[in-house]
Amino acid sequence: MARDEIPATGTLWRLAAIIGMALAVATLAEPLARRYPDLSALQLWAGPLRDAGFSVACFAGAHLAHGLTARRLLRRRKGRRAVPKVLLDLLRFVLFAVAALASLSLFFRQDLSGILTGSGLVLAVLGFAIRNAVADVFSGLAMGIEAPFRIGDWVRIETLAEGRVQEIGWRTTRLVTRDSTYVILPNSQISARRITNFSAPRQEYRDHAELTLPADLPVAEAGRLIAEAAGAARTISVGKPPEVQVTDYGPAGIAYRVKYWVPQHDRELACRNEVLSLIDAALREQGIRLTAERMPCGEGQDSASAGRASGEARRPIRPASAEAR
Structure with a gap:
């Protein structure tokens, strides 16, 4: 339910007045008929007026209960997320179903158990016929x-x-x-x-990219260069500087991982593009060339496979998926 659909205070007061008037009609109809037996119209309509009054009170009470609950649940508080619309719809359905069953019991002079038994059989047949739609509905409720x-x-x-x-x-x-x-x-x-x-428990999260630089470049200098370049990005979160970590070390090259904070998911591609562009510009300015990615430690290669690997096109800078938050 949207906030503009929440019943106003005046509407709730009107519902309360309707409930009071309906209950007054329902409770006074038969006493007045007994007090004035000469009024044939009152004698004739006393029972229907009582049932109609209780029925109107039931439906107005269901509407009032739903409105009060919605106003309570949809009141925004700091750090609290909005209540799903499906829950409010389910509450509305339950309240009006109870009101409808109570009204049917009054008008047809039957016990609720008989009405529930008959409606249960009908619902069983309908449920089998539309079982796929029912599965979607229950999944939506869950x-x-x-x-x-x-x-x-x-x-x-x-x-x-x-x-x-x-x-x-x-x-x-x-x-x-x-x-x-x-x-x-x-x-x-x-x-x-x-x-x-990607939006829970908060909007921002940390993403990262990996790159491999020559082994003759000192780790401290490479880390400083990458951190300064990535820190100049304007699209990443303010006040949270990027972090640079060494993930692999060997004579063929040193692998680095740069971590940065994305303000929200729809800006992930923009953040990644700017961070990698700034790092690329800083490396080219210093005349530093990227090194092809090396095989993970412990995975041996024979000379033939090593030759094939060296000839394959491999991405030196690899954007990584978002980290678990």
Whole structure:
């Protein structure tokens, strides 16, 4: 539920007044009929007025309870995320279902157990006919309760899509990708995949890239050069300087990993492009050439395989995926 859909205070007071009037009609109809037996119209309509009053009170009470709960849950507090819309929709459905069952029990003079039994059979038949849609709905409820992501979060659904969450519905979840493509995914498929949320627990996270420099370049000088170049980037998070680590060391070259903070996921590519561009410019200015990536320690190569490896095109600077936060 959007904030502009939350019932206003005046609406809630009107609902409370309607409940009071409906209960007054329901409770006074039969006493007035007994007090004035000469009024045939009152004698005729006393029962229906009582049932209608209680029914109106039930539905107005359900609406009032939903409005009060929504105002309570959607009140934004610092450090608290918004309540999923699907939970509020589920609350509305439960409240109005209870009101409808109570009204049916009043009008048809039947016990609620009989009504529930009959409706249960109908729901069983319908559930079998639309079992795929039911699976999507229950998956949506599960995601609404667990809340692995919220509207506005950047997420990656394994093997399906990556984008910003636009809407979380009963059956489907809608994403907008970086290319402004609208992707609609069934909730049952999302619940069966691994979900990566780039916006939780906070918007910013740390990404990194790796590069290999010649072994004759001192580690301290290389680290300072890389850190100064990456630190000049304007797209990365302010106040969190990049870190440079040595990940591999050998006569063929020294591998470095530069870590930097991305403010939010939609700026990841811009941050990576600027960081790598600045590092490339700094290295070229100093006349330093990158070294081809070496095989990890412990993996031997014979002369033939080493010759093939040296002839292959390999990326000297390798952007890495986002780190676990």
